[in-house]
Amino acid sequence: MSLWIDSVMRNDRAPTADFQSMLFTFFMAFVMGQVVGWVYQRTHSGLSYSQSFTASMVTLPILVAMMMLLMADNLSIAFGLLAVFAVVRFRNVLKDTRDTVFVLWSIVEGMAVGTGRSTLALVGSVFIGAVMFYLYVTQYGARHNFDTIVNLMFNSDSDEVSAAIDRVLNRHSLTSQLASAQEVSPGNVDVSYRLTLRNPARRLELESELRGLDQVQRVSIFAHEDESEA
């Protein structure tokens, strides 16, 4: 155990350009980025949460690590990077963090190829590209995973209506969450559900089943891939 702790505490080494070191650097940066992203995702409070920003937390450490491998104690390359980035930044106003990541990625790839670090460029592009696809596929950073919003209004006098609505929603969805409930008039409640449909192609069937329920007056369904979290 003490050997492991010693290995952890005293393992700082200068990065080198060999393949194994490169892989270690990228994987380590990816793991650290994941940790940063998850912590940010779990601890963020407020309305300005952005999935794109959270996803960038995963990619940025990898890019910066690649940058440091590229520079490798070379001041001229460091200053060159600084200059290029400053030029790009001032010339283009980047609204989205994800755009910044891609710009940075492009810059770093260009510098790697330009300084003859072809292996680093290739490995970096493959790894970062894979990470980007991973972030896309897993919808990394999305706090709420749903693809459909169902708004409906019903008469709340009868309890059976709620149960019937739940049965229908349960039949069609993997997960459902009551987003809001508002009594618009005495006895009439306007509710909104966030659903992850079991089969998005049968959305219309869901709508027709809901409309077929007694006491349900208005049904509207929105297909929603991403919320306003973007």
Place this chain on the structure above:
Amino acid sequence: MPSTANRIPVPLPHRIRYLLSQQLQGVLFLLSLVAVGVLWMRRTPRVIISGQVEMIQVTVPASQDGVLQWSEPAITRFDRVQKGVTAIAKLDVSESLLEMQTLTAERRQLEAELDAQRQSLSRDQIEWDRQTDEDHRQRKQQTIDLQRAQLDAREHVDALRREWGDLDQRHRLLLIKHQETKQQITTADVEIKTLNAQLARIKSLVEQRMSPASESTLIEQQLALVRKTQTDAVELEKTIANHLLELNRQTQATGERLQGALAEQERITLIADAKQGVAPTDRASPGLSSLDSAAMLEPYVQALVVQDVKIQALAHKIASNQILAPVSGAITEIHQPPGTFVRGGDPIVTIASDQSRWIVAYLDQKDRQSVAPNSKVQITLVGTESLQVESAVAEIGNHYESIPEELLRNMDVQQWGVPIKIPLPPGISTTPGQLVQLVIY
């Protein structure tokens, strides 16, 4: 509780998508952690330093004293030379050639003297052989005479010894007899006195008619007898004394003769020993022994040997007047212009060798313990990052020394390090002095 009996089946693509979105993050994170762990444990301590391809500069000295001349064609800076082939310069050897002629003439003279000496010895040998036969006969006769004389002298000495022995024995016997006679005389004197006293007493008694006169007569007879005995003893004692004197004289004479005989015998023995000390010449011997001949010719032979040594040294000196390049490379500096008189050992040119066998680098004190002989090294030639070769640390120095400027990380700060040597892998082309990047595992 809503029934799940009528639940819509989830299409496979949607199921996969849902799984990916829910599970993939965790799975990938765990896999990444495993990969990091594995790669972490496989990371070995590394030292990254700069090194330099060994630069060997050889200063070519003059092989001997002489006036320097350039070879044809004359060399200039940056000319390439080949080891053992390219002639850099030569030294004027005209004086050495004259000296060689002198030495050669001297050697011929020495050879002539040696031959003359050999002929002289040969003539002496012939004369020696001739004289040897006569000397041999004379020596043999002398030997026989000496032996005979020795034998005679021995016999004479033995006879004299026997005679002397007899005389000595007779002398002893006479001495004993003489002593006895003296004793008889002394006894007779005592007896006479006793008898006289007795007679006087008897006579007084006779006068006093107290004793018969026959007693005095008897005593007088005894007295006369004793006196007669004494007289005879005295006569005998005189005779013995005379004989003793005679014997002493004879003994002395015999002793002197014996002394003479012994001296003569010793003299003859000395002569015989002296004769034996000289090795008798044998007719079969070469006369002058081979050792004698060699001893007489030795100075000439030695002089020839010395002369040969001088000639060889001078020949070597003449042969080495041409100075060839000791290593292959390029001339970086010319120290002496042609026409200069140089002494043996003076530098003439400096050559930067093409062949470098080592890469030299320096380890900081903090990295010293991480590196050991045979540690794997990855070499990257500066300026050609794509060219990487592997080697191993061959040797680590045992002292800290000042790091050369070209290997300093910071020119303004003097650093100290332990030198290490790394052999250049075969097949790569390097230039002496070239900087390289080293990663030592």
